[in-house]
Amino acid sequence: MSFNKPALLLSAPASNQGKTLVSAALARAWRNQGYTVQAFKCGPDFLDPMILQTATGRAVYNLDLGMCGEADIAQRLYQTAAEADVILVEGVMGLYDGQPSSADIALKFNLPLALTIDASGMAQTFGALAAGLYAHAPGLRPAGVIGNRLGSAHHGQILRDSLPANIPWLGGMLRQDELSLPERHLGLFRANEISDLNERIARAASLLSSNGPVPLPPTTTFQPPPQNDIPALLSGRRIAIARDEAFCFIYQANLDCLQALGAELSFFSPLSDQQLPEADAIWLPGGYPELNLGALSGNQAMRQALQQAWQQGMPMLAECGGMMAASDSINASPTLGLLPGACQMQTRFQGLGVQFASLPEGELHAHTFHYSSFNSPLTALSHARKQNSQKPGEAIYRHGSLTASYLHFYFPSNPAAVARLFTS
Structure with missing residues (x-):
């Protein structure tokens, strides 16, 4: 049987836009609203999934068309649609970066696409940037935009007003440097190295929910993939x-x-x-x-x-x-x-x-x-x-x-x- 479930792939114009913190905030906000949220991470990353696992309370899986393959991704999304209330996928780098890219995954599996954009030093260009990212691949399903690192509530209103009518405003997060996630040479710190990670995620979710509950994303239909049973070749080992x-x-x-x-x-x-x-x-x-x-x-x-x-x-x-x-x-x-x-x-x-x-x-x-x-x-x-x-x-x-x-x-x-x- 097929399943229709709210699903979202969250991407950005580039790396270092705050995708992981915004994804964790989204997941925690929906979890606070009583939903079971299953998160995924585009690409072969190990560290971002640790953050998302803290936000959702559930193990996080990777989606990469090269490493995992289309059949593996289809199986995981279908299984999740059968078990969870909301599916959230964090992209990798910028929306179109890499071959294949986050955009390729969104298109392949018909996932609604949301953007988070670091709005530091930006006003009306925010809307033009969002519109251009969606227009570059007309098959994408615009799910809305989240403004990150806002200077004020008024700044957020300027950004919201700059968006075309067909791109929803999903909310904004005021800039709070103390919420930033620390990094080293291989990426973010491991989740258990950030002593107040749970509190940071909770505060970020509160910022995102400051104007009311975060709406669920549009639904996607997940069809059952071919059965692929694994024989117990390591039984007893x-x-x-x-x-x-x-x-x-x-x-x-x-x-x-x-x-x-x-x-x-x-x-x-x-x-x-x-x-x-x-x-x-x-x-x-x-x-x-x-x-x-x-x-x-x-x-x-x-x-x-x-x-x-x-x-x-x-x-x-x-x-x-x-x-x-x-x-x-x-x-x-x-x-x-x-x-x-x-x-x-x-x-x-x-x-x-x-x-x-x-x-x-x-x-x-x-x-x-x-x-x-x-x-x-x-x-x-x-x-x-x-x-x-x-x-x-x-x-x-x-x-x-x-x-x-x-x-x-x-x-x-x-x-x-x-x-x-x-x-x-």
Whole structure:
């Protein structure tokens, strides 16, 4: 059966317009009005979904036509339409940035599009900018505009009056610098690093609701996609997953995929735990090992436990920060010593974008975004294929039972290949 549900994709003219805070405010405002809100994030981002999860109280999933694929997105939107009252999708960068872009997702899935525009230093141009963004792709469904960082209520009225009649005004948020979300080299701080995040979101929602309840967006019809059952290829297998301040970039979709494959999941901290949980395989996901080198280097018991598991041939997957931690060192500070080679932090990013990895186990979709470089005496098992370039992508290494790369793999893109990775 099909479902008709209020849905919205929130985008902006560019990055740094306040999309994440406005999205969180919208979600919290609707939640305060009694609705169950399911949020998504366009692109392969890990950090913005943490903020949105705080706002909604629900796990957040990614929508990316390159990494996730159209079928995966259709399945997630349909499942959400069956369970939630409102669907909210936060865009990535500017509306038309990237190939594919947030606009492509809005068009592909007929999602009403709202814009948030940083109105600092802007008056009537606000309306022209909004009208131009909608007109650039006539198939878009205008759902309205939110003015962000307003100077005053009068400023908001000027912005509202500048909009054409066919573009609704959804409200405005007065500029309050203390609500801004802190950032570092990989993006926003993790949600649990912002001690007053819940209060900031609540205040932002209050600003957005200052003139009354925030109206629900237009409805969209979600049709049932083809059934795609995942066989329980990991039934009875126990997978230990590193999860702490240094290992925190984990797609909820990946956890769901492992459980759908039948795996039993447990979590451990390479920073503070002294031993591994009972496991048949180990996953070291990405995160911030470079910010936790003291604890990582000092936990000799965990280093020995992981080295023993590797010597015994236990399947291991190390992604990005996980690969950095698995190497011999980061910035000359010793790490886990599972993968010959050294990592060095750089001042500019060294890899960015969606890539496709061909492994003996099968092809997996992935993405990369990192500021470190890795030098190893090992010969790469293979190199990924970039989405929009003929140049080789990230190297993929295999050292004994360890598979390691700067890539963050998207497990639902090939569950059977993932099952083989954690069993071979």
